[in-house]
Amino acid sequence: MGKVNLGNRVRISDYSRIEGKVNIGENTIIEDLVRIGNLQKGDVSIGRNCIIRSKCVIYPNVRIGDNVTFGHNVLLRENTVIGKNCVIGTNTVVE
Numbered sequence: 001m002g003k004v005n006l007g008n009r010v011r012i013s014d015y016s017r018i019e020g021k022v023n024i025g026e027n028t029i030i031e032d033l034v035r036i037g038n039l040q041k042g043d044v045s046i047g048r049n050c051i052i053r054s055k056c057v058i059y060p061n062v063r064i065g066d067n068v069t070f071g072h073n074v075l076l077r078e079n080t081v082i083g084k085n086c087v088i089g090t091n092t093v094v095e
Helices: none
Strands: 003-006 021-024 044-046 062-064
Parallel strands (some): 021 044
16 A cells, blocks of 8 residues: 655645655645656655646656755656756656
């Protein structure tokens, strides 16, 4: 089974799916139709003060630093690390 840990003031919008072992830092916003993690594989860590726009997909074994903003429809593949203070543009695939 998975375990999801949410920091203070995390907002998760409608129809988003979070599964597996996921940690989400405080003040992070997850918009509509976002998919994070997977029950069969590794974990996901999302830092503080992040914004993940609608229709993003974040595979397992991903680390996202603090103060990261995603455009809409971003895909982060397995084993990806995003540092702090980054902006990932709309429709970006990171492998």
